[in-house]
Amino acid sequence: MIDIIFHDKTGVTPYNPGQTGGFENAAGSGEIHYYRLFDGVGIMLLRLEMETYTEIRTQIGMIEINFCINGRFETSFSMRDSVLLKPGDMAVSCYDGRHGTRSESRFPLGCYEGLCLEVDPAAAQNWLEKNAPGFSVDFAVLKQNLLGNRWFMFGTAGPRCEHVFRELYENAPYMDLRFLRLKVVELLMLLSRIPQEEGTDLYCSTEQTELAHHLRDHLLTNREGYVSLVQLAEEHGISVSHLQKMFKQVYGVPVYHYIKEYRLEQAAVELVRSAKPITQIAQNAGYDNASKFSEAFRKRYGTTPSQYRTHANGLAKRSREIRME
Incomplete structure (x- = not known):
């Protein structure tokens, strides 16, 4: 059984995270801890012991950023599109209503630890402009930097981003809301501005x-x-x-x-x-x-x-x- 535990640090009832829906009927055990940090932004800490699960995406325009802490994470969206993550790697996707509606994932080592950052760009942009105007995050630029014309990408997170991912993963249960908000904004700013490496042609028959x-x-x-x-x-x-x-x-x-x-x-x-x-x-x-x-x-x-x-x-x-x- 997968336990989904909500820790709403904002004091507002959280919306249903996009990724948790796939675990409702998954065979395995583990925990997903969800923290809503401000409008449009939440993080999930995943600690799972399972082999496979199926995810159905419904939230169009949501940016989902997964970072692998331990284990391996393999997902196939179609015969052509697949993601292979090892510790230190991240995968970014933005569901457009067509690609990746259903994905089949598996954990070859039988367990997985990771962090998932979910961002609703419009809501997050609005909250930051009102509450943290000194921290500029242009989500259109962030999406272009990470994805370009694609709907998903994966690869190494790089040392600067990996450091922040791991800080969030280890400190989310203990640190106060202000610290977590600062770390998330730091991560979003890094992802907006650090050039992403050009990927190779990943198509295989x-x-x-x-x-x-x-x-x-x-x-x-x-x-x-x-x-x-x-x-x-x-x-x-x-x-x-x-x-x-x-x-x-x-x-x-x-x-x-x-x-x-x-x-x-x-x-x-x-x-x-x-x-x-x-x-x-x-x-x-x-x-x-x-x-x-x-x-x-x-x-x-x-x-x-x-x-x-x-x-x-x-x-x-x-x-x-x-x-x-």
Whole structure:
């Protein structure tokens, strides 16, 4: 069961957030904490343990910005349009009434932590002009900077925006309304002004996408032996170079880079959700010894596995204490 908990810091009954509707009948468990900060702007903290869910969008013109804290988030709007998020990535969409009405999402690691910022541009612009005239956010410029002529985009959030996303995620339950409003406005101003990288052509045929998924699943399930890309390419009648290019087109990174990152993310989940020894988690991630695993983990997360586990458990304990007060 997914619990949706409203924390209305404005003192006004919140409107129904656009993203929560898809979780009503989802199979899994977790919590969604919703904070309405001012007219037209709300944030959701998502902590989920589930495999899949379906979302139906109805609010035309709403800008939705998702940021991945932990886990992986994969969404398909159609055979052509898909989003693949890893920690540090964000996805931006603006429902236009045609594209992305229905999306099928899945969490390959079985869990997900993220933040979703929902913005009604007209209402937010009006509130800021009346209550915070010194902070200029032009939502037409923000939308153009993020999306251009597209209705969705995804990619790395960048260090400056990622810092603010993580501040919001960690501090929303504890900080007062003024702090959260300032951080959201800071984030909106950054997203309006930081140039976005030009994306590559992300189109892949259904056959290419299915082949990339097959290759990924094969590599992830074969932990014991070396998997030959030459053999896999021969099985599907394509060259190794074409296979590698197709995989990067679908997943955004080279084959073995994806596998290494994926297994480190699985390890991060195990560190938090289990009491397994770090040596065992290292072996599950494909490392011969804990020191090599610790070095790779520190490069990926900026902290050692033991420090990561201690910090995550501390946050979870603090969150439980806040809910009990």
